[in-house]
Amino acid sequence: MTAHNHATVLENHSAAPFYVAVGDEVEVFRAAARRGLPVLLKGPTGCGKTRFVEAMAHELGRDLITVAGHEDMTSADLVGRFLLKGGDTVWVDGPLTRAVRTGAICYLDEIVEARQDTTVVIHPLADHRRELPVDRLGTTLSAAPGFQLVISYNPGYQSVLKNIKESTRQRFIAIELDFPPPEVETEIVAHEAGIDAETARLLVTVGNAIRNIDGAPLGEASSTRMLILTGGLIAEGLGVRRAVQAGIVETLSDDRDVVRALGELVDALLPRP
Known part of the structure; x- marks a missing residue:
């Protein structure tokens, strides 16, 4: 894991994260996971979106790679880049590429904070192709079984200038979360x-x-x-x-x-x- 991609990896070996379902969000997520469909989580900051994804990853027996969206995020932060190591130039997978290769769940938190040209990289993964073009390697990766893409954002907080493009939104199953009763x-x-x-x-x-x-x-x-x-x-x-x-x-x-x-x-x- 490198510092530039702001990713955390949760391996599915620890105790089940504590999550109390409020509605039918668990059932909807399970159905989407069985089909490998990408999921969009909508809800206010701190309402439990991340914990929900952690709980679902544990239940499904999949590792979870979480990436925090930010305004300086580039497609290379997600896909990977060449780095100098010991005088050699080596390719280092980004968190999205690692998830695609290993069949993990990749959770892009507050995705609209990233530049819109960055989020376009997820489009081929979020439709029937389930592919990730890695232009710098001149190859295209097919998602391994179990891979699932999950993104989240806070529609009440994000500005008009920062919203999910319709071409991105329509590729996802949406689950709305709120503060529990x-x-x-x-x-x-x-x-x-x-x-x-x-x-x-x-x-x-x-x-x-x-x-x-x-x-x-x-x-x-x-x-x-x-x-x-x-x-x-x-x-x-x-x-x-x-x-x-x-x-x-x-x-x-x-x-x-x-x-x-x-x-x-x-x-x-x-x-x-």
Whole structure:
């Protein structure tokens, strides 16, 4: 693995990732996987898209290669490039090429952050061809059995200038994910953070209250991931109010007026010391 491609590889040897299904997303993914169909996950940041893919990869017995999309990503970051090693020029596969060769699931997270000319490289893999042209090697690779392409993005956050092209979108099966209902989110936060259900329920109440603020100048909502991180602080002995301030309030905004308003909302929801 090289630093330039920002890829992580999850081999299917560890314990099953904890995931609680909210709807029929598991059934839809299983059906797509049986056909080798590519999947598009839509949903807000921190709602569990990555964990869902990890859980499905484990269930299907496939390795998972995850690539974080960013504005400087090039097609070479996905496919591979020639590098100098010990005075020799050698070819190094990119994460997408490794997944194609080995039959892994390749998860391109927040794909619209990459340049649109970069995402075109996935088109032959996302239709009936299931092929990856590697122009620099003068060859075309056929996807190994088990290979599946999964991409994700946050339609509520991405700007008009950063959206998935229709020619890309129409190659995918779409699954929309959102923040879980309170009882499910409470179970998730309690399990992942290692805290009791009552404390987890309190954090979920805070999270939902912030999500439901009308016209709040927040770039992102209080995500399930954020609630889990806050719960981790509480599990380490930090007081609930201080943990919420550090894990949620201060994280959501740098605007002092917004931080103050969020703090007042939290004070109204949390029990008095």
